[in-house]
Amino acid sequence: MLKKHSILLGIIISLLLLFIATWNYPGGSQVDKNSVGYDWKNNYISNLFGKNAVNGSDNSARFWAIGGMIFFSASFAIFFVEFSKKIPVKGASKVIKYVGAGGMFFTFLIATPLHDIMIIVASTMFLIGMFYITVFVLKSRLHLFKWLCIVCLLVFYYTLYLYGSGSLKYLPIMQKINFATTIALILGLAYFTKKEDFQQIN
DSSP states (O other): OTTTTHHHHHHHHHHHHHHHHHHHOOOOOSSOTTOOSOOTTTOOGGGGTSSBOTTSSBOTTHHHHHHHHHHHHHHHHHHHHHHHTTOOOHHHHHIIIIIIHHHHHHHHGGGSTTHHHHHHHHHHHHHHHHHHHHHHHHHSSOHHHHHHHHHHHHHHHHHHHHHHHTOOSSHHHHHHHHHHHHHHHHHHHHHHOOGGGGTTOO
16 A cells, blocks of 8 residues: 555655645745745745745744654656656656656755755756656557646756746746746656557557
């Protein structure tokens, strides 16, 4: 039972720890360095990882946030490994398994001082894994997941565009939308697809 639901349990624990982190965040955001508490509209998730909050206070959210990232990365790594077993093409299966799951190590490193470079590395590896998954989903009869994959990738790309272009006003909101759509897609693919859905694809 634990193995069967390890992805869901890991994500639930991750979200709980991250929510606890937001409750413990001292304050400060991109629009007001002196604000109190976590502002969902103007604070980034990465604000929870720093040794100090934006307002300069010791960041009591850090411990909880790093714990959340450990469970988040581990859950997604398990997903990529398990989903790769559903793909009949060996080369593609290996890309999903090793690039997708391997990228989760770098996703965790986003919570460290290597944050900026790790966003690039982790996002690239995640998108490669998801691109391969999307190709096979598009070739299948999983019509709902075809739309979900496309929407998820578009949201992810747009969020990266905002980050790369320095358009920061709506980036914290898009970051959370991206977080939510990605989790929804991963859970959907993990629980509502099976090996047989992809067996006729080559």
